[in-house]
Amino acid sequence: MSDRGKFQAIKGVRDILPPESALWNRVEQAGREVFGTFGFAEIRLPIFEHTELFARAVGGETDIVSKEMYTFVDRPSGELAIQRESIIEIPGFAAVKAKSEGYRPDFQRYQALLRKAIELGEVSVDQNTERQIALFDEILDSMNATEPAFHIQLLTLREFVRTIPIGENLSLRPEATASVVRAYIQHGMQVQPGNVKLYYMGPMFRRERPQKGRYRQFYQIGAEVLGPSDAPGIDAEVIEMLMAFFDRVKLKGASLSINSIGCKQCRPAYVEKLRAELEKLREQLGADSQRRIETNPLRVLDSKLEHEQAIIEKLPRIAENLCSECSAHYGEVKRQLGLRGIAYQENWRLVRGLDYYMRTTFEITATGLGSQNAVCGGGRYDGLVEMLGGQATTKGIGFAIGTDRLILSLQEQGAGETPGGAAGRAGGPDVYLAWFGAAAQTAAIGLARRLREAGFVVELPAAEMKFGKSLGLADRLKARHAVILGDNELAAGVVAVKRLADGSQQKLGELELFSYLRAERAAGEE
């Protein structure tokens, strides 16, 4: 990038400008309202957490964790950091020579602090630094006091201290489920009656190749149900809520797919069966699918390659390999969806990439999004709470809506054109208050305040303009009315109101003005 000092947004991120931002507000507001009616409450989460949280929840082997997170080492603090500073400040070889033995306790102290910090998880290290630390231990343990080896060892240690990253390892969240579960555990929410129902909305971060509807800072609206029950009715209600939300935002062509991917009991057996079957067919598969035989056989089912489709069709299906509990659960979820009148398609090839999913999985696709056509994905994750250190009996299910894609799809359907609603009135102000002369400005300021208090959107010119200019600006700002306040009106104790659409104009007192504008607003909202 070299636009000569001009700043521009980082690759893969973007600004959401008016009037598009009005649509965002409308969508998020719809979420708050719909989720609220289902008894969900908002949780506001930090956008960064310990890297380890995501690694554990999402799965250390997934691309998300291994290469798509924005990860950084925080600056160290406390005694460890102070000790580190004093070691780094140890002068060079020649100066040290005279009294090097005196530094030994400093290193030992640092080593002890470091070990403790690692143990407590306050310092996280990768393989590379682990090697350094091991070497550090080794040298320190076997350090001998003979010259000049001692000095060399000392300076080597100093260098290690300088380069070992000792801050906490943090990451911008790539998704929010892990954070919700962390918060659930941290705040002891298992003592709350029934299941805890939470929703969230906000930015997530993934260092992916940008594409339409796929940004490095992207937004999600999601909800989770956590608690002791895994009743299929919960799965169905969560999906019902989701569909109610899409209905509320008037998303057309939303299509629901569901599947069950089994549990800890039955899935591994199925995966092995699938792997064995794929192994026999290896020669007929593409390179990617061949690789997945080892890494994640389930994802072969997702393949879009034309020539693999016939092969995939004949593979064993999980629905026929579920244990009796999972099978019953899945059946009941479908029945419960039926009770709610929710149309769905079973998609036996719908698998989830993240480790924590089990049993029910679902996905909603929308139109107008190209190959990135999923706007929402979700599923059950009964083992996750335990995996993150909570009660083993806690169950969970949730979903996340890709807000960027939802907005994109709504825009394709023309939603951007009609931003109504008082908050997101992109159509311009109700009133453009054109004043002329110092006395009129005084009156206009007061009138503007009263109009705004009554909820009207008022544009008040900050400086005096020529008459024609002022009305011209009113027009270009798409104001609905121009209220004209000059010496004539001031003297008569009225204002002139002009409806810009048809040019009709009348003189009104302030009380009449308010009732006139209210009537106009009511007419406009129909």
Added chain:
RNA sequence: GCGCCCGUAGCUCAGCUGGAUAGAGCGUCUGGCUAUGAACCAGAAGGCCGGGAGUUCGAAUCUCUCCGGGCGCACCA
């Protein structure tokens, strides 16, 4: 991460096989317009042709590379 395509005023685009001070429409600003906007008329501002390097007498145009974007793959909510 891989492959293909794209990058000229704020926006949408023109610019012939390399040729002189790079154009248009829309938008913005100013004036025609001393109490009436949209229409119309006149004018102005706004570009190192995404950046850099190279080929050439000469590059917006050809080559390389970097940056940014789009589409598909991979991965994934």
